[in-house]
Amino acid sequence: xxxxxxxxxRTLPAYPxxxxxxxxxxxxxxxxxxxxxxxxxxxxxxxALVRERGRAAMxxxxxSGYPSTIGDASxxxxxxxxxxxxxxVALDPSREITSTIGSKExxxxxxxxxxxxxxxxxCPAPGYxxxxxxxxxxxxxxxxxxxxxxxxxxxxxxxxPKEVAARARILWLNYPNSPSGAVAPPAFLERAVAWGRARxxxxxxxxxxxxxxxxxxxxxxxxxxxxxxVVSFQSMSKRSAMTGWRVGWTAxxxxxxxxxxxxxxxxxxGTPTFLQxxxxxxxxxxxxxxxxxxxxxxxxxxxxxxxxxxGLPDCRPDAAIYLWQRLPTGVRSVEFAERxxxxxIAVVCTPxxxxxxxxxxxxxxxxxxxxxxxxxxxEETEEACARLRAHKARLFx
Numbered sequence: 001x002x003x004x005x006x007x008x009x010r011t012l013p014a015y016p017x018x019x020x021x022x023x024x025x026x027x028x029x030x031x032x033x034x035x036x037x038x039x040x041x042x043x044x045x046x047x048a049l050v051r052e053r054g055r056a057a058m059x060x061x062x063x064s065g066y067p068s069t070i071g072d073a074s075x076x077x078x079x080x081x082x083x084x085x086x087x088x089v090a091l092d093p094s095r096e097i098t099s100t101i102g103s104k105e106x107x108x109x110x111x112x113x114x115x116x117x118x119x120x121x122x123c124p125a126p127g128y129x130x131x132x133x134x135x136x137x138x139x140x141x142x143x144x145x146x147x148x149x150x151x152x153x154x155x156x157x158x159x160x161p162k163e164v165a166a167r168a169r170i171l172w173l174n175y176p177n178s179p180s181g182a183v184a185p186p187a188f189l190e191r192a193v194a195w196g197r198a199r200x201x202x203x204x205x206x207x208x209x210x211x212x213x214x215x216x217x218x219x220x221x222x223x224x225x226x227x228x229x230v231v232s233f234q235s236m237s238k239r240s241a242m243t244g245w246r247v248g249w250t251a252x253x254x255x256x257x258x259x260x261x262x263x264x265x266x267x268x269x270g271t272p273t274f275l276q277x278x279x280x281x282x283x284x285x286x287x288x289x290x291x292x293x294x295x296x297x298x299x300x301x302x303x304x305x306x307x308x309x310x311g312l313p314d315c316r317p318d319a320a321i322y323l324w325q326r327l328p329t330g331v332r333s334v335e336f337a338e339r340x341x342x343x344x345i346a347v348v349c350t351p352x353x354x355x356x357x358x359x360x361x362x363x364x365x366x367x368x369x370x371x372x373x374x375x376x377x378x379e380e381t382e383e384a385c386a387r388l389r390a391h392k393a394r395l396f397x
Contacts, residue, residue, distance in 0.1 A: 008136065008137060012133070019354070021039065023038070023341060023348065024036050024038065024348055027341065027343070027346050027348070030343060031343075032346040033346060034346040034347070034348050035346065035347050035348065035376050035380050035381075035383060035384040036348045036375070036376065037303075037347065037348055037349050037350075037371075037372040037373050037374070037375065037376060037384070038348040038349060038350050038373060039350075039373060039375075040238075040321060040322065040373040041243050041373075041375055042237075042238065042241040042243060042292075042321070042375050043375050043376060043377060044292060044295065045241065046240065046241050046242055046244075046245070047240060047241065047282065047285070047288040049281055049282070049285055049288070050240060050242065050278045050279075050281055050282045051278070053278045053280075053281035054245075054274060054275065054277070054278035057273070057274035057275075057277035057278060058274045060274070060277070061272075061273045061274045061277070064272075064273045064274075066270065067269065067270035067271060067272055067273045067276070068099075068270055069099075069261070069264050069265045069268065069269065069270040070098045070099060070264075070270075071097070071098060071099025071249065071270065071271065071276060072099075072273050072276050072277075074276070074277070074280060075099060075273075075276035075277075075279060075280055076093035076094075076097045076098075076099070077093045078279070078280040078283050078284070079091075079093070079097050079234075079249050079251070079283065080092070080093045080097060081283075083221070083223070086210075086218075086221075087220065087221040087224050088224065089221060089223045089224055091223075091227075091251055092254070095257065095258070096227065096251055096252060096253075096254050096257055097249055097250070097251045097257070098249065098250050098251075098257050098261050098264065099247070099248070099270060099271050099276065100233070100235075100248040100249055100264075100271075101246045101247075101270075102235050102236075102237055102243075102245075102246040102247065102248045103206065103208050103233050103234070103235035103237065103248045104130055105246070105268070106233055106248060106250050106260075106264075107128065107130045107134060107206060108130040108133065108134035108137070109134060109260075109263055109267055110134060110170075110204070110231075110233075110250070110260060111134050111135045111137075111138035111169075112134075112137075112138045112263045113256075113259040113260045113262065113263045114169050114202060114256075115135060115138040115140035115169050115170065116139060116140070117139040117140070118139075118140075118141075118167070119139075119140045119141070119167060119168070120140065120141050120142070120143045120164060120167040120168045120169070121135040121140050121141070121142050121143065121168065121169060121170045121171075122142075122143050122145055122155075122160065122164075122168050122170065122171040122172060122201070123135065123142045123144055123145065123172050123357075124144070124145055124147050124155060124172060124173070124174055124177075125144035125145060125146055125147065125356045125357050125358075125359055125364070126147060126179055126180075126352060126355040126356035126365060126366040126369075127147075127172065127178075127355070128174060128206065129355075131172045131174075132144070132357065135170075140169070143160075143164055143168065143360070144356075144357045144358070144360070145160070146359045146361075146365040147177070147180065147182075147365055148365055149180075149326070152182055152185075153177050153180040153182035154182070154184060154188055155173075157191070157195050165199050165201065166199075168199070168201050169202060170201065170202045170203075170204055171192065171195075171196050171201050171202070171203045172204055172206070173189075173192060173203065173204065173205040173206070173222065174205065174206040175205060175207070175219065175222075176207075176209040176210060176212070176213060176219050176318070176319035176320045177209075177319075177320065178208075178209060178320050179320075179324045179350075179352070179355055179369075179371040180317065180320075180322075180324045181316075181317020181318055181319050181320040181322055181324060182317070182318060182319075183213065183217075183219050183318045183319050184219075184220075186225075189205070189220060189222050189225050190225045192222070193226050193229070193230055196229055197226075197228065197229045200229075201229075202229055202230075202231065202253070202256060203222065203229060203230050203231070204230075204231045204232070204233065205221070205222035205230075205231075205233070206232075206233045207219075207221055207222070207232045207233060207234050208233065208234065208235045208237065208238055208239075208248075209238055209319055209321070210234075210239075210319075211238070211239040211289050211293075212238055212239070212289075212292065212293060212296055212319060212321055213293065213318065213319035214296075214297050214300065214316075214317070214318055214319060215318050219319055223251065223252055227252050227253050227254075228253055229253055229256075230252050230253055231250060231251070231252035231253055231256050231257070232250070232251055232252055233248065233249075233250055234248055234249050234250075234251070235247070235248035236282055236283075238321060239282070239289055239292075240279075240282040242279070242282065245275050245279070246271060246275070247271050247275050247276060247278075247279040295378065296374050298378055299374045299376070299378055299381045300316050300317065300323060300374055301316065302378070302381050302382060302385055303372060303374065303381055303384070303385060304316040306385035306388055306389060307323075307325055307388070309389065310388060310389070310392050310395065310396065311328075311396065312325060312326070312327070312328070321373060321374045322371050322372065322373055322374065323371070323374065324352070324369055325349075325369060325370050325372060326368060326369055327368050327369060327370065328396070329368075331368070332351075332353070332367065332368075333351035333352040333353045333354075333366065333367055333368060333369055333370050334351040334353060334354075336351070336370055336395070337349050337350065337351045337370055339394065339395050340388075340395070342391070342394060344387070344391060345387050345388070345391050345394070345395075346387070347387060347388065349370045349371060349372045350370060350371040350372075350373070351366075352367060352368065352370055352371060353367045354366070355371060
């Protein structure tokens with residue numbers, strides 16, 4: 001007899017990116033050569049300087065034992081130095097920074113420190129699934145805020161009902177935004193901080209994409225607008241192509257960091273110190289980041305120009321590594337993504353409806369869009385563009 005499964009797992013939808021991986025495997029099994037824009041996992045190699053530092057650090061840390069759950073002091077100091085250089089934010093490494101095992105782990109577990117059953121958490125829609133799923137596992141309820149192009153993919157804080165705000169404990173933001181690539185204006189970040197403070201709501205910005213931008217102005221950190229009641233998440237995954245290394249951090253309000261550290265001390269044993277040492281080397285170098293921005297820009301423009309040539313609107317992003325493509329009226333996101341999975345096309349993208357949840361008005365803001373993660377190589381992107389142009393009739397016939 002199978003074991004009883006908890007309700008939180010029985011009712012949990014399939015993780016969208018796991019579904020995409022299955023579809024890619026099915027295409028390969030069928031003899032196709034899929035080009036995978038589905039999951040946002042960079043294919044660029046981790047920079048040589050990072051790999052070399054990691055190899056040396058393995059020997060240096062041969063007898064290091066369990067790592068600190070809050071991160072090695074040298075790592076937290078390097079993070080503080082980088083945050084000061086990059087954003088002008090002064091952080092105390094001993095109280096205002098803690099390491100995470102990449103962003104996903106930290107984001108998922110964060111609500112455990114602040115959410116009780118019956119509490120609400122304000123989550124963007126579309127948005128990274130762990131915002132809402134971590135909330136649910138903590139016993140809270142996500143309340144989805146629609147992000148729409150006509151509003152610059154910013155949530156309308158004034159539209160949040162007073163009774164909802166009264167029960168909310170966390171406001172999740174994500175700028176630069178995934179999947180839209182929108183960059184929040186400084187005025188919005190400043191207002192969000194003030195809005196949260198006035199209501200006793202912790203404002204948390206997922207800043208994993210601040211270093212991958214395409215305009216002349218670098219995105220801002222929400223911590224530039226104050227630390228009280230404010231937290232940011234950062235990760236080495238996208239900035240330095242270190243997705244498999246699982247190194248990140250949380251920074252901000254000292255009392256919030258203390259509560260989160262207490263949670264993590266009971267959940268995990270920290271990021272290995274030799275990986276933290278490699279992250280320190282990565283944070284000390286900006287050259288590889290600038291080169292990555294150039295490559296992502298080239299792939300962004302190749303794909304966007306091809307989609308425009310097919311009759312779709314130009315949706316190239318200002319930042320991040322995704323193209324959030326708007327579809328013709330009446331075309332459903334799953335339907336369009338399935339058309340691209342035809343064996344002769346075999347281009348994989350993510351239906352927008354899978355990256356979003358219905359909001360209070362019953363609409364799913366992700367519907368009518370698909371997401372292309374700009375992770376295949378330039379050569380693979382060129383091949384994908386050729387396939388799309390060759391099969392325009394199949395896509396829109």
